[in-house]
Amino acid sequence: MTGQRLLKVKFPADPRILRKVREHVREACERGGCCEQVVSQIVLAVNEACSNIIRHAYKGSGAGEIILEIFNNGRELEFHLRDFAEPVDLTSIGPRDPREIKPGGLGTLFIREIMDECAYGHVQGKAGNFLHMKKRIA
Amino acid sequence: MSYAVRDDSGYAVVELTGDVDLSASPEARSAILGCLAQARNVLVDLSRVTYIDSSGVASLVEGYQTAKKKKLRFGLIGVSEAALSVLKLARLDKVFPIHATINERIRADG
Numbered sequence: 001m002t003g004q005r006l007l008k009v010k011f012p013a014d015p016r017i018l019r020k021v022r023e024h025v026r027e028a029c030e031r032g033g034c035c036e037q038v039v040s041q042i043v044l045a046v047n048e049a050c051s052n053i054i055r056h057a058y059k060g061s062g063a064g065e066i067i068l069e070i071f072n073n074g075r076e077l078e079f080h081l082r083d084f085a086e087p088v089d090l091t092s093i094g095p096r097d098p099r100e101i102k103p104g105g106l107g108t109l110f111i112r113e114i115m116d117e118c119a120y121g122h123v124q125g126k127a128g129n130f131l132h133m134k135k136r137i138a
Numbered sequence: 139m140s141y142a143v144r145d146d147s148g149y150a151v152v153e154l155t156g157d158v159d160l161s162a163s164p165e166a167r168s169a170i171l172g173c174l175a176q177a178r179n180v181l182v183d184l185s186r187v188t189y190i191d192s193s194g195v196a197s198l199v200e201g202y203q204t205a206k207k208k209k210l211r212f213g214l215i216g217v218s219e220a221a222l223s224v225l226k227l228a229r230l231d232k233v234f235p236i237h238a239t240i241n242e243r244i245r246a247d248g
Contacts, residue, residue, distance in 0.1 A: 015161035022189070044224065047191050051160045098229045101203070103196035106228055110192055113227055 003073030006032055013054045013064040013083065021068065022047055032072045034137055042077070042135055045114040048107035049081050049131055052093075057085035057129055072137075076116070079133040087122045088129050141169050147244050149211070150178040155186040158194030167197035174204045174212075181240060185216030190224050202234060211247070215240055 007028040011017050025046045029039040050066060058064040064085055071078040095112050096105030111118055117134040139162035142153045150173040158166055173180045180201060184190070198214070205212030213235035217225065225231040237243040 015159065018159050018161060019157055040220075040223065041227075044191065044227075047159065051191065051193060054160065101199060101230070101233055103199045103203075106192035106195055110224075110227055 003071045003078070005069060005071050006077075007068065007070040009069075010065055010067045012062075013058040013066050013085075014062050015051070015054055018047055018050060021050060025068075025070070028070045029077065032070070032077050032137065034077070038135070038137070041114045042079075045111045045133065045135075046079055046081075048110045049079070049133065052107050053081065053083045053085070053129075053131075057083045057088050059085075075138050076134045076136045079115075079131075079135070081131040081133075082123065082128055083130075084128040086127070088120075090120050090122075093120055139165065141166060143169060143173060146181075146240055148179055149181045149240065149243075150176075151181045151183055151215075151240065153183040153186065157189040158187055158197075159189065159191045160193045163191075163193035163197050166194060167200060170197060170201040171204060174201060174208060174210055177208065177210065179211035180205060181213050181215050181243060183215050184218055184221045187218050187221045190221045192228075195224060195228050195230065198234065199230070213237060213243055215243060 007024055009024055011021060022043050025043050026039055029042050053066055067082045069080040093108060095109035096102060098109060115133040116136050119132045121130050123130055139154060139156040139158050144151050152169050154166055170180060202212050215237050217236055237246060
């Protein structure tokens with residue numbers, strides 16, 4: 001975790017807050033120097049990550065919180081997402097085959113397509129899961 | 139997001155407006171599948187969609203698959219730039235029948 005922090009926001013795991021989160025992410029990425037096309041892609045990927053936490057980690061209950069931090073180290077933007085839900089089965093996270101036409105698995109596919117790196121894990125010694133993503137900007 | 143449904147030239151045109159994200163996609167899905175449940179051909183008008191995520195795209199995929207099973211016609215019209223870029227990322231821009239307008243779709247139907 002290096003560089004300048006562009007954003008730290010804590011918000012409820014509620015789909016109705018996603019629009020506001022997208023606005024925060026867009027503004028932070030613009031400050032990070034990303035072009036419009038990259039900003040839009042990042043906004044989509046972070047939205048998908050938050051949606052997956054709401055749907056799968058918190059099981060759509062509407063309860064729980066998410067922390068999102070964005071860092072800029074000059075070469076890439078780092079996105080750190082953390083929840084406080086029960087540990088998810090990390091082996092169950094995966095994109096669908098892009099050749100398949102089915103409704104599920106698209107969010108993870110979008111994240112993998114847009115971000116240069118992503119890593120999921122359990123928060124050691126505490127409840128919750130994390131997702132770290134990186135996007136090269138230089 | 140808001141939506142409206144109108145009848146036009148043998149289609150139920152489901153017009154979606156605004157952001158189709160996790161908070162709105164259940165409503166979009168219900169509108170699309172509701173029309174198909176009534177055995178109506180469906181066109182989803184995406185010209186006023188400012189943002190769509192995977193849950194919104196999943197609603198379109200479900201509509202497409204349901205229409206296929208029921209041997210009904212399904213397609214997208216007026217796809218906004220914002221929606222098209224997401225459909226391309228999902229590699230679905232060549233799967234859905236996409237036309238600029240309903241008239242173009244009707245001409246394609248022959």
